[in-house]
Amino acid sequence: MTELITAVEAHDIRFPTSRHLDGSDAMNPEPDYSAAYVIVRTGGGQEGHALAFTVGRGNEIAVTAVESLAPLVTGRPVAEVLGDLGGMSRLLTGDSQLRWLGPEKGVIHMAAGAVLNALWDLRARRAGKPLWRLLSELSPEEIVDVVDFRYLEDALTRQEALAILRDAEPGRAGRRARLLAEGYPAYTTTPGWLGYTDDKLVRLAKEAVADGFGLIKLKVGADPAEDVRRVRLAREAVGPDVRIAVDANQAWNVGQAIERMASLAEFDPYWIEEPTSPDDVLGHAAIRERVAPVKVATGEHAHNRVMFKQFLQAGAIDVLQLDAARVAGVGENIAILLLAARFGVPVCPHAGGVGLCEMVQHLAMFDYVAVSGTVEDRVIEYIDHLHEHFTDPVVIADGRYVAPLGPGGGGEMHPASRAEYAYPHGPRWTADAATVTTGVTTAETGEVA
Amino acid sequence: MTELITAVEAHDIRFPTSRHLDGSDAMNPEPDYSAAYVIVRTGGGQEGHALAFTVGRGNEIAVTAVESLAPLVTGRPVAEVLGDLGGMSRLLTGDSQLRWLGPEKGVIHMAAGAVLNALWDLRARRAGKPLWRLLSELSPEEIVDVVDFRYLEDALTRQEALAILRDAEPGRAGRRARLLAEGYPAYTTTPGWLGYTDDKLVRLAKEAVADGFGLIKLKVGADPAEDVRRVRLAREAVGPDVRIAVDANQAWNVGQAIERMASLAEFDPYWIEEPTSPDDVLGHAAIRERVAPVKVATGEHAHNRVMFKQFLQAGAIDVLQLDAARVAGVGENIAILLLAARFGVPVCPHAGGVGLCEMVQHLAMFDYVAVSGTVEDRVIEYIDHLHEHFTDPVVIADGRYVAPLGPGGGGEMHPASRAEYAYPHGPRWTADAATVTTGVTTAETGEVA
Structure with missing residues (x-):
């Protein structure tokens, strides 16, 4: 039956x-x-x-x-x-x-x-199998079969996607072994929430460095003077060699983003995340021109592959932050990974929330093994919230995600x-x-x- | 109390x-x-x-x-x-x-x-008062107070919006009188649905011309040969002087849109509506470059003012088709009307559906009286569906919307x-x-x- x-x-x-x-x-x-x-x-x-x-x-x-x-x-x-x-x-x-x-x-x-x-x-x-492993064992043809290329062909055709995947095929086994041995780099947002006191910010930032993270992220976008003060505190806490990303969560318009980032430049921010409306491709491009060498990052609210296509076509972003639960699932996220590979832009997934770390790690690990073939300048967001509710919670060791071995996509809650x-x-x-x-x-x- | x-x-x-x-x-x-x-x-x-x-x-x-x-x-x-x-x-x-x-x-x-x-x-x-009248009697300051300029300032500031409204102020009374006397130009989509037979298409197209419409619209985007055949039939039915718009309802990618419009060029289409994904600002810009002098139109699925801002900034559209019920109501649509005026792009609202004609006519009439100050190359879509269910149904006379006199915004159903x-x-x-x-x-x- x-x-x-x-x-x-x-x-x-x-x-x-x-x-x-x-x-x-x-x-x-x-x-x-x-x-x-x-x-x-x-x-x-x-x-x-x-x-x-x-x-x-x-x-x-x-x-x-x-x-x-x-x-x-x-x-x-x-x-x-x-x-x-x-x-x-x-x-x-x-x-x-x-x-x-x-x-x-x-x-x-x-x-x-x-x-x-x-x-x-x-x-x-x-x-x-864990989802990352299932995906990275599919053939290039099987992978492109789950992608909807509609509206993408002016930037990425099925044939171009196949070529990317075939190029990465010979190195899959080696990268899989390396992933299992070394894990995938993470960064942490845990120190940076706006509601935290200075003491808590400094303590958590130092803990993050001690825990092996090479990048921490701070929320900005409320009071400008507070932003400057908090980013300075964080820079003093972590020293010059740890990257500090800042995240405005869409708080600014284009002009404000440029102005506020100028006032933070002395603290050497690594990227500015969601500087303005997540719909504003052209706005991000204008901001990127003016805040370089600070990188521009967005994606957690980019609603589909057509938006990501445009962010890449317009040269609007340096860092692509896909989310496991915003777009139409694994298939659309594979389309986005392929677009990023086509344009040579690193993917640093958004996570946190409820189960987003558990789910999105599979996409980043698949990307490493079978698509981009690299972890250079790539990090998965990590936030220490609510993992205890999941049957296969993420494991972080020395600032890296340990590759999950259990079957499934990571989203099961107890x-x-x-x-x-x-x-x-x-x-x-x-x-x-x-x-x-x-x-x-x-x-x-x-x-x- | x-x-x-x-x-x-x-x-x-x-x-x-x-x-x-x-x-x-x-x-x-x-x-x-x-x-x-x-x-x-x-x-x-x-x-x-x-x-x-x-x-x-x-x-x-x-x-x-x-x-x-x-x-x-x-x-x-x-x-x-x-x-x-x-x-x-x-x-x-x-x-x-x-x-x-x-x-x-x-x-x-x-x-x-x-x-x-x-x-x-x-x-x-x-x-x-009818909504169009209420709006067009507000002061420029009262009008900009209902607009959310967040994320718009790189294209339109509150001061620039005020200047547009003040420029239009002296002519309001004259245009109001003219609107009441002459109505607002309409076009009709009634002949053009894909499901209709050839006979019905030809009969309704001829009726539309007899009824005073200067523009009719045909749905395209299914079988390419069928599109050519149906547009030819329509052109033969209405003669050379009536405008024929075509509407692909997002069916194509960028390359297909350019190719299909080339095959329809001999029938002198006036605009191509929704040639591709409504999110694809850059795609519309690429299409517009290649299909001129055919105009590019979109907007019924453009989800907010930030998208319209970009369509205008990118020079992606010739015709802006706002919808009364897609964005955040009258206030966001006023923002969109002001953006269109700032960029000099005519607004030809999307309507039809359930009550969309009844509601959107108020926005177009307000635009004429108090914002753009003109009806040149502007038409409101008209479709003869379901009006009987509304307490203040639209009245069309000689291819024009008659300005409503009853109080309200038009959306009340019996x-x-x-x-x-x-x-x-x-x-x-x-x-x-x-x-x-x-x-x-x-x-x-x-x-x-």
């Missing part, structure tokens, strides 16, 4: 992180790190897990979107679905009615990404955690309802209605 | 338009024109109406998004809200948790637009229509469930699961 996909479930899971200002930045003063958590179930009793990451309110919209996509997948034969995940991607992002809600952006696209990532997780589990943080009826949300941030808080006023 | 906003309701309303292939195009073979319909209620018993337009499946996601935004508005004093709709816009699009779902794009942004448009409708009703087409429990959806398209149809395969 043909094994079918029997269910695509969506669960609303939220962590009350706003209570301690973990994750606070210029645009996200009080996030409650959350997940629209997806479980794909098969008739044979197997499961695939993944999630769309949000920062609290609105997680219910992402849950609804997953539920709206579920009928496109449920009832199909497992082998057919997992054997053509490129086709599934086109199905989920191309549905003639649902695509009006994007197209290929925002909630509907994040939900499609979560469903597709859960299917990739299922495929890797069935193969008994059942106990899922139950405890279920929103709004899980015990963490009902037990101390008085302090729960279900109310309405605005970025503008901090006013609670 | 202070009058408060007492409710922001969201209703799921769908019309089974797919049964007759009205609205069929290269990317939307079977749309069910739908609305996430918003009603804002006040303690004094007044109402504001507006909607987010969708094409069927997924309308429930937009409804959920409106419900998620509702607590930001409900309970606030009416006078405070309506007196600072610029502030409300920043509140709804800038909420520190909800904005992660965009930012400023997709479902959450469309939902914010629907709520904001309902508030503008309420404000116009309380003033006893209560009987709302009840009849409520989804999924209204009588239109329960009475003939056998033919209802709640199933899953994909653009790729036409397969119904």
Whole structure:
């Protein structure tokens, strides 16, 4: 009997992180790190897990979107679905009615990404391999088959992508061995949240260096004088040889970005991340011209491969920061890795949040083994939050991600955690309802209605 | 006692338009024109109406998004809200948790637009004026106060916007009188749907000319030979002096768009609309260079003012097609009108769908009276669908929109229509469930699961 996909479930899971200002930045003063958590179930009793990451309110919209996509997948034969995940991607992002809600952006696209990532997780589990290994053992033809080249051909054709992958093929085995032995470089954002005191910033920055990190990141974009003071403190704490990236989380317009970076130049920032609107390709290009040699980085909010194509075509970025859960899953992220390789721009994935480190490490490791073939100037973001809730939490040793060996894509959360943080009826949300941030808080006023 | 906003309701309303292939195009073979319909209620018993337009499946996601935004508005004093709709816009699009779902794009942004448009409708009703008139009687300062200039300043500052509005001020009264006497030019897409037979195409094209339209639009983007044949038929039907626009609804990549337009050049198309991905600013610029003198048009899926800014900065479009229900409502559309005026690009709004004609005419008429000051090469799309469901349906006479005189923004639907087409429990959806398209149809395969 043909094994079918029997269910695509969506669960609303939220962590009350706003209570301690973990994750606070210029645009996200009080996030409650959350997940629209997806479980794909098969008739044979197997499961695939993944999630769309949000920062609290609105997680219910992402849950609804997953539920709206579920009928496109449920009832199909497992082998057919997992054997053509490129086709599934086109199905989920191309549905003639649902695509009006994007197209290929925002909630509907994040939900499609979560469903597709859960299917990739299922495929890797069935193969008994970590996702990075499954991907880096596919043939170049199998890899390009999962990529949707629509709208990309003026920058990257299927043939050009195949050539990149074939060039990297002979070195795969050697790099795989090296990855397993040495891991993949990481950087840490843990010291840099806006809400932290100076003492905490300095202490965590020094700890990061002691832990082997060669790059730390600080949030900027609130008060300009505070930015200068905090970046100076960090530079004094880590010394001249550790890279310091700064992240404005979209707080500035083009002119402000140029001006503010001039005032930080003396502290030798390595990159400026999200200096302005994530939609503003031309704005990033204008900023990049003026802030060099500081690098310009963006990508965690770039909503699809067409945006990344343009950031690269316009010479707008030095560092490409893809996210595991913003675009349409593994397939679209492979398209983005191939675009980056084509333009010679290093990929330094965005992570943190809920499970983003666990998921995105697989993409970076696949990139190293089978696409770009290098880790030079490449680092995966690491933030020490919420890993304990995952069945296969990331392991960091001496400032590097240790390559995961367990099967799957990394996005599975412990059942106990899922139950405890279920929103709004899980015990963490009902037990101390008085302090729960279900109310309405605005970025503008901090006013609670 | 202070009058408060007492409710922001969201209703799921769908019309089974797919049964007759009205609205069929290269990317939307079977749309069910739908609305996430918003009603804002006040303690004094007044109402504001507006909607987010969708094409069927997924309308429930937009409804959920409106419900998620509702607590930001409900309970606030009416006078405070309506007196600072610029502030409300920043509140709804800038909420520190909800904005992660965009930012400023997709479902959450469309939902914010629907709520904001309902508030503008309420404000116009309380003033006893049609929205176009209310807007065009505001002072330049009051107008720029509703605009969010964030991320725009490298192309348009508040001062530059004020200068545009002040330049237009002396001519307002004359243009208002002329608008009331002559209406605003329209064009029609009614003949051009892909699903129509040749006979129907020719008959409707001739009727359009007889009805006074100087521009008709045809859908293209499916089979290339069919496109040539259909555009030839239309040209033969309308003669050499009527403009024919073509609309590919994003079906092509950059190279295909250039090639296909070369094959249509002999029929003198006026503009090519949505030749490729609506996100591809640089792609549109490349296409525009190669298809001139055919104009390049886009905008119905451009998700916010930052995208329009770039289309203009890059010289990527000749015709800007804003939509009443895609961006964050009246305020963001005023920003877009001001950008277009700054760059000297004519605005020809997208309409059709459900209530889009009724709503967008107010923006074009405001533009004529108080911003661009001209109707030259400007036309509002007109499609003869579903107007009967609105309390103040558009009136077309001799190929022109007659300026509406009733109070409000045009988005109110008859209560009987709302009840009849409520989804999924209204009588239109329960009475003939056998033919209802709640199933899953994909653009790729036409397969119904």
